[in-house]
Amino acid sequence: MELQVATRHEGDATVLAASGEVDVYSAPDLDQAIGEALATGHRHLVIDLSAVTFLDSTGLGVLVKGLKGARDAGGWLRLVVISERIRKIFDITGLDASMPLFDTADAALAG
């Protein structure tokens, strides 16, 4: 399933809703969407992965890069993850300690 990324703005935050598979082939598309948001001054980011069916370490690398970019700009990056399948890779790598995971975009926006 191809990766799709839909961008919308909620107050001073930007929600990037991804759907499909994030892997070595498609991760550059997510990287580009995050990069464009940051480059246009949107430094508070919610990456909604609730419709993502596969995420590997290349996808994690993109999220870590986005987290660093948001923090460097004085903002934040929060994730929406509902699938146990996707949560597992955050558990294995311990990245859930540095990237907070939320159940909904509204919860992520509220922090």
Added chain:
Amino acid sequence: MATATLTIPPQAEQVRTARLVTTAAARRCGVSEDRIDEIRLAVGEVIARSVLRQQRAGLPDPVVLDITDDDDRFTVRVQEATAPDFDDEDGGLALSVAEALAFECDVQAAGSGCMIRLAWPLAEELLEAE
């Protein structure tokens, strides 16, 4: 009994094909759905790592995936053209994830390249292990 051999060019778009074939083979061997998710991720990590390593090394050789269910194990062997000590840059995370998910994971020299072996016990043994 060999169940499948897949040869792919070292291209990122081929990694998904490898995951699909592995998932279908695991299902056919009777692996549980929960375990199939782990196998899909682990094998995807290893194949993606091999593809990226060969791209960085400029090696156009195919990456070969061999799937078997010998000896009560569901085993996936990935043969790549880069040597085991090839500078891996950020490929270490991919292998760490695969090691965390597989019951057995090892990397061996194979000819001028290397082979990564991932294995999981089949159903009965899994029940005893958990």
